[in-house]
Amino acid sequence: MRAVNANGVTLHVQEDGDPNGAPVLFANSLGTDLRLWDAIIPLLPDGLRLIRFDTRGHGLSDCPDGPYTIDALATDVAALIEALDLGTVTLVGLSIGGMIGQSLAARRPDLVRALVLSNTAVKLGEPATWADRIAAIKANGLAAMEGAVLDRWFGPAFRATPAAGLWGAMLSRTPAAGYVACCAAIAAADLSDSTAMLRLPTLAIAGTHDGASPPYLVAATAALIPGAQIHVIDGAGHLPCVENPAAYAAVLNPFLKEHAYV
Template sequence: MQFLRLPDATLHIGDQGPRDGRVVMFANSLGTDLRVWDPLLALLPTDLRIICFDKRGHGLSDATPAPYGMDQLVGDAEAICEALDLRDVTFVGLSIGGLIGQGLAARRPDLLRALVLMDTAAKIGSSEMWQSRIDAVSAGGLPSMAGAIMERWFTQPFRDARPEFALWTNMLTRTTVDGYTGCSAAIAGADLTESTRALTLPVMALAGDQDGSTPPDLVRATAALCGAEFHLVADAGIFPVSNSPRRPRDFLSSFSKGPTHEPL
């Protein structure tokens, strides 16, 4: 078990693969922990150095008092890169993880070689919508919202037929209230349209065709904003890595723009 101690929090980190391997860093979504990537990681080449982490208030990381700001969450990812001496990183961000990746690419282009945006956008939802969710979770806890959230996350066939669906519900409901509402506040205050428009590194965007949280058209618009490749993953919600992990693996493996950006 690895960790990074920051001035105000201790973050849980996963670091696997050869120290000299090409680095792929994964940032997961709101209400999940780094285990969300397990189905995909099992399919990736073993010569990569894989970095995952739990956002503050998620998984095994400390839950600092809400609200959080996007700059704060980007700073956490930046601190991990600095502490582990990571450079030439391919950053893969899902949902809020994609916002963190966009922010890190704008702030520290020297750290990243490429960016993969998965079911995310430069701006997600309205501040009013997020405040309503923050109020509901603060009042009733995450179990009170779990049913509605799961409907947005997963397709009906997945919810009906996959026995591991219960584990995803558990992952969500065991997220701390501070972690969920704090990160919700960070999303509510984030509009990265202009900084993402200015990105010059290679970018690829993926969207599940049945994602109810960040619909494909929203992801496609962000891809167009920064000249990214765009791919639609069939029969998937916000977690293409769980619905059909081989499709995201195939897209990641073929992702190459420019002579210094080899495929995974």
């Protein structure tokens, strides 16, 4: 367990792999924390420095007052990269983590050498839908949304397993204020113009059963970036790194081997 001050926010950070290896930074999704990547870490190539962190308002990181913006969350990550003296990183971001990655790559291209956009898009949902979700959370708490969120997160096979309930518990124990502040960040974000200007190696990953960022949204985002690859994992939902780590690693590892090493 490690605490790093970044952009005035204390972020919970965990490192694995080779401490002298090429840095790969992982950004979690809305309603999860750095444990999102637990099953993937052992499957990744040797010689990489694997850094995970809890986005502000999630896990053990600080939860300052909201609302947040995607650009502010990207500034957190830029400050984290500089605090850890990582140089240029390969950034793997899922959902809001992928939006943060897009913003960071556009605003600080000196810090990102390659980008993995997992189950994300330049725009996720409509402001009115997010406003309704925020209102429901304020009225009833996060736990009341657990079942509906899990249905969007997972394909039917994984949703039926006891393990899905553990992820529901993670969601329900996320600080409601941090979750709502990040909802506001997503609601206000449309990264279409800045993402269309990106010119770096990019891999996009989707799941056929993703109810939060369907494959067509992920593919449309990938199409904005020249040369971007798109892979769809059959049977997976919004968190394919949880549902099918082997399939996820099979897509991710060739990209890392080609682009992550300095």
